[in-house]
Amino acid sequence: MKILRINTRTREHRFEELGKYAGLGGRALTSRLVLSEVPADCHPLAAANKLVAAAGILTGSVAANSGRISVGAKSPLTGTIKESNSGGMFAQKLARLGILAVVLEDCPPKDAPPVNICINTDGVSVTDASAYAGKGTYECMDKLRAEFGQRTCAMLIGPAGEHQRLAASIQFSDPEGRPARAAGRGGLGAVMGSKKIKAVVLDDAGCGVVSPAEPERFKDANKRWVEILKSHPVTGQGLPAYGTAILVNIINEAGALPTKNFRFGRFEFAADISGETIAETISKRGGKTKEGCHSGCVIQCSQSYLDKDGKYLTSGFEYETIWAMGANSLIKDLDDIAMLDRTCDDLGLDTIEMGNTIAVAMDGGVIAWGDGKAAIELLRKAGTKDPLGAIVGNGCRYMAEAVGVTRVPVVKGQSLPAYDPRVVKGIGVTYATSTMGADHTAGYAVAQNILKVGGDVDPHSKAGQAELSKNLQVATAAVDSLGLCLFVAFAILDNDKGVPTIAELVSSLTGKPYGVDDVVALGAATLKDEIDFNRAAGFNAHHDQLPRFFSEEPLPPHNLTWDLTEEDLRGALVK
Amino acid sequence: MKILRINTRTREHRFEELGKYAGLGGRALTSRLVLSEVPADCHPLAAANKLVAAAGILTGSVAANSGRISVGAKSPLTGTIKESNSGGMFAQKLARLGILAVVLEDCPPKDAPPVNICINTDGVSVTDASAYAGKGTYECMDKLRAEFGQRTCAMLIGPAGEHQRLAASIQFSDPEGRPARAAGRGGLGAVMGSKKIKAVVLDDAGCGVVSPAEPERFKDANKRWVEILKSHPVTGQGLPAYGTAILVNIINEAGALPTKNFRFGRFEFAADISGETIAETISKRGGKTKEGCHSGCVIQCSQSYLDKDGKYLTSGFEYETIWAMGANSLIKDLDDIAMLDRTCDDLGLDTIEMGNTIAVAMDGGVIAWGDGKAAIELLRKAGTKDPLGAIVGNGCRYMAEAVGVTRVPVVKGQSLPAYDPRVVKGIGVTYATSTMGADHTAGYAVAQNILKVGGDVDPHSKAGQAELSKNLQVATAAVDSLGLCLFVAFAILDNDKGVPTIAELVSSLTGKPYGVDDVVALGAATLKDEIDFNRAAGFNAHHDQLPRFFSEEPLPPHNLTWDLTEEDLRGALVK
DSSP states (O other), X not given: OEEEEEEXXXXXXXXXXXXXXXXXXXXXXXXXXXXXXXXXXXOTTSTTOOEEEEEOTTBTBSOTTOOOEEEEEEOTTTSSEEEEEEOSSHHHHHHHTTEEEEEEESOOOTTOOOEXXXXXXXXXXXXXXXXXXXXOHHHHHHHHHHHHOTTOEEEEOOHHHHTTOTTBOEEEOOTTSOOOEEEOTXXXXXXXXXXXXXXXXXXXXXXXXXXXXXXHHXXXXXXXXXXXXXXXXXXXXXXXXHGGGGHHHHHHHTTOOOBTTXXXXXXXXXXXXXXXXXXXXXXXXXXXXXXXXXXXXXXXXXEEEEOXXXXXXXXXXXXXXXXXXXXXXXXXXXXXXXXXXXXXXXXXXXXXXXXXXXXXXXXXXXXXXXOHHHHHHHHHHTTSSOHHHHHHHTOHHHHHHHHTOOOOOEETTEEOOSSOTTTSHHHHHHHHHOTTSSOGGGSOTHIIIIIOOSOOOOTTSOTTHHHHHHHHHHHHHHHHHHTOOTTHHHHHHTOTTHHHHHHHHHHHHHTSOOOHHHHHHHHHHHHHHHHHHHHHTTOOGGGSOOOTHHHHXXXXXXXXXXXXXXXXXXXXXXX | OEEEEEETTTOOEEEEOXXXXXXXXXHHHHHHHHHHHSOTTSOTTSTTOOEEEEEOTTBTBSOTTOOOEEEEEEOXXXXXXXXXXXXXXXXXXXXXXXXXXXXXXXXXXXXXXXXXXXXXXXXXXXXXXXGGTTOOHHHXXXXXXXXXXXXXXXXXXXXXXXXXXXTBOEEEOOTTSOOOEEEOTTSHHHHHHHTTEEEEEEOOTTOOOOOOSSHHHHHHHHHHHHHHHHXXXXXXXXXXXXXXGGHHHHHHHTTOOOBTXXXXXXXXXXXXXXXXXXXXXXXXXXXXXXXXXSTTOSSOOEEXXXXXXXXXXXXXXXXXXXXXXXXXXXXXXXXXXXXXXXXXXXXXXXXXXXXXXXXXXXXXXXXOTTOHHHHHHHHHHXXXXXXXXXXXXXXXXXXXXXXXXXXXXXXXXXXXXXXXXXXXXXHHHHHHHOTTSSOGGGSOTHIIIIIOOSOOOOTTSOTTHHHHHHHXXXXXXXXXXXXXXXXXXXXXXXXXXXXXHHHHHHHHHHTSOOOHHHHHHHHHHHXXXXXXXXXXXXXXXXXXXXXXXXXXXXXXXXXXXXXXXXXXXXXXXXO
């Protein structure tokens, strides 16, 4: 395995040995590299920032659900370090090309044309992408496959990334070649845009899977691993049947579905946008309710959502997107919500950030509450040079500053996801203390608070939440470093054999001893790196807070407020 | 003296004794009150913030140049505590009404109409200001004087403040009733806008000056005070003759006039916009080259600048404005620059922030470099609901995020003023370490670095700059608390009798002992309060830095870079 460094100004590249980064992968690698090589006080869109896409430690092997990609940089949205995690085919193909990470460095002049980078077994080529400029990711994927071959995959940006919008995502193509998977959070698409890279295309023709050092041991471990995933009710049944949208009814029932920019905990029209309704709609229209975002996935939580005419509209249609575009903006038309999701993917924008931005725009009177068509029109501007588009594409905090809204649901500049912290206090701790800004994936305490997976912690009480969030944040950092899908956590939290089996996979893949302690140490060291970067960038415990309005406004129907103090929250930090 | 508190939601008011605020005034009072009463983590445009306008300790008396007003709040632009200081008639009339400070509290609902507050010897009245909504400050002043009397003065906001733009100023009327004096920095106009106050009008008919406890002693001290001011070459000759614009040629000659968004230290067309050219233009057109911003001013650095047809255009036409709108944006047409100044005053916007914003807009290709007419058109949008206007009115950082510019000359979100820190390193220390964000008035080391007033410290060397800036920051905080014009500092720095005479003025006014040490302690305690607030709001030494590009890009013609480390800068902080 090598690291591939590409200077985006000189267009030179070189392959390097792993050196001091040996033993790392995924988030552990992106965060260590950003901490080591990116000045904490640099402007995130200037030459000193680096964009790193890294495969996980297990990625490229046949280990189930090990094909996630970590993208890291200093975030233009939050100013913190950022790892944004995505599915798609990129990580597996990258690893199979013998490349653990691609590092995009430096910046070309502002007026330089965009380029595409293609990596195959012949090496690295950089080609003019002027014909791709300003185009949506769906059109670009068609063009890329026509230009570079139908079996290529890509990480790419849409017009929002080209315009360096602070909420721009990096999209990844799925097994069908659709750019529907996203490293959405933190505006990393703007970093890629600042480096004038429209797409990085991979062609792994001629490459095999990463072969284990101890094939039999690895094969046995993977067999157990698949069984663990398939036997858990969430990963074996719930997610395959309904995808993450199964949560709409569950979270609404818990009174924790943020509605109308976090004013209420239940949405009158939740049933219209529930996972059950979505599955029924997909089936009726002839779509697919079960798909994986990468090969080797045994959970299959994705889907193909078709429009009224039976034409493909979107996939990777997640609960958080449905919430953000739906309940939080009072939009109840599922097709409008699906079109908003599709538009985000096509323009290259984070769906969670955009949903919050639309809700704040509604709060500020820019468009009417619940008007899905107006929301689509507003969102489309974010792919243009229109000033209102700049305001939309720069996210929730930025929109609030434009329209004078003071209820701004962000931590460290990043929008809150789909679980109200006042009634799911464990996830509130994660929002407040994560190294990434508000991020549910950084420590998904919804599991213990609501789903009662991996334990049972009262969601309404602050007792135990800091400790819970800390442990989950460590586990998540490890999962993200191994290249595993976060959903495997549901299974391993309820199965004592989960983490030992993962350690066994690593050990038999690498041929070196690897135990449960090593998994934990990997997660903790990664968080420590991230905290170190953030401290150097000026963040401290005062920034590990939710906005004051969560402490001031009780959330119906439970009428609870956020009540964790700065002192309480310090308990969630890895020392 | 009383404190007047007005609840902007209930429209109730009450007069309070000074209580724990006794002995304070001006900035010492606004900062202590904000520290004590405003939660550091509140949203600056929400109900928990308070807007305080306070007269100085000497204000209302006949002490020369003692009529400055301090306005304080948590800043929506910087997130720090903020004291923004202005001339005009407000402070004197307030003190003569027996009111040391007005505190605007709480917030009305978003759809509430704006109101005017009138304070006279009969008390406080709150009246509907719907007819003033959206109107410029010049038109409003005419209307206010028609409604409340020709001898009234006002603090008021323009449309930018009503729209809660982050760079909105609070304007104050001068002795002629022109709203040309500004508490410009930090967006305090947006705080006033969030409280739906269009204007606070004062009528001091029936009030006399504040009488000293020991009249003869006070009279003697004031006589000496006037002599000290008149005998210094800067306050006695330079400022009266040319105003602050005398600095254009001086700073250009020093290679420290930031040109084209801080790319060069000299402007080819400096002579076109110099103080000498301005004085000549004013004289030729029949304007006035000498005016005071408030009665009792013996320096008279202001002027009436007339347009080509001899019609009044603007006053308070300062060096920093001329630089920001001129050299930094490559605009050389003095009438365009004067119109930009007028437009800022009329819309209620900070000229320094707007000049930097225009330069960054030019850097981002929004309008062409040097195009004064396009700049005026762009600026005018900031008084409307136009999305591009929102981007302009929210200042330099916000504009940079909209147009993808990474050379962003801000500290803590506030734009740098008119002296390049690479060649005037003392002022760079003040920009970096001030409690206010980048602010030349917080510790004007240009005096010792360039003007050689109050000492001689090599502007190109970092030696001694932190100590110099610290001492100046303490002195400035005291001057701002006493209600004195900052320009008195030129005289007192070169005259051993300066500070003792000020202490004597305070002592004879109040009838209590007051010495030189008390003046210093007042300044230091004020800074300490401000640092305490900022620490609680999450600011630390990492934020006391200039943007990296000042360390990376040498500034022609001296080709120096910024070279003070975080450690060096800590020396400028009051412990």
